[in-house]
Amino acid sequence: MSASSRRFLFLVRHSPLAGARFRETLDMIFTVAAFDQWVTVLFLDDGVFQLVAPLGEHSASDLLWGPMLKAMDFYDIHEILVDEQSLRLRGLTASDLVIGAALVAPEHVRTLLGQHDRLVVC
């Protein structure tokens, strides 16, 4: 890791239809990834609703985060994580999610913060 290399952690806490917020958060994540930086994205609080799998005629690509999930292969996004407690408090389980995101416990959130040096709450 070069001296100017940083570890970015994005904490997505907003529900899907919070105006332009989602789009602008996604722009930040992609821009950082385009600079070849270490990027971790953590969905927590109402942010977990962003990842709920659609039912019926809707597909995962209809989700606001669909483009990011697809682009993960192109961009070097290190990890996509979901706070397990936030899911539970909203009556959701891992099987409701559109991707097999790794679930993290609250104490792991603490560890994650300490492992990154650019912390961005979105």
Added chain:
Amino acid sequence: MKLAIQINGHPASSMAATTAYQFIKAALRKDHQVILVFFYYDGVFSRLVPAHTEAETAAAVAPPDWAALVSEHGLDLVICSAAAERRGLAALSPAAASDLMRTATPVGTFRAGGLGQWVDACLRCDRFIVFAS
């Protein structure tokens, strides 16, 4: 210490810009370097706030005087143009800026930019700090 600042709050409904402004002044007094002040989300409205009245200045919390910071310290104040356009704010071309009669901030205080500048500053700074809405 090199600092990069991000301001997310609308100046009329959040204290983000006011707090950031006081923080920046204190940092400069301590000889720290502020390499970028980046206005994102509703923070982009900061350029539309009219010059403060005497009554407001006399109140407990004075609103930020960005123009003074720029002229005294040569700070780089960047408004994210994509976020500004999404909120119906014209691009910051000189022609468009001079057309904005409601903008009481002197033309040239802020410049239009993008997330590339934000990431660049995040990589170069020693500390990155967000002033949330």
Added chain:
Amino acid sequence: MPVLHLLNHTPRGSESFARCLESMAEGDGLLLIEDAVYAALSGTPSAGELRAVAAARNRCFVLKSDLESRALSVRRLAEGFECVDFAGFVDLVAKYDASISWG
């Protein structure tokens, strides 16, 4: 790496307060700014919760000018909180390795 946590809203009506407290590791610091200074007033449940965090070897700071602009005296702060001015705010940002603004 110790982190400086920033809160800027009152503890009521916001999930940020609980989220922030839960996310603080030992050695992290907490700075209350803007309306979050109300969380540190003596006799409030939030001040009690914050003190419990401080007991786990965290430091809790309050931005003095945000108290004063709300016509609150330092004497109304619960025990265990330290007041800082903006110069102190800058020093805290320098002291901790990173900062997080919970909003």
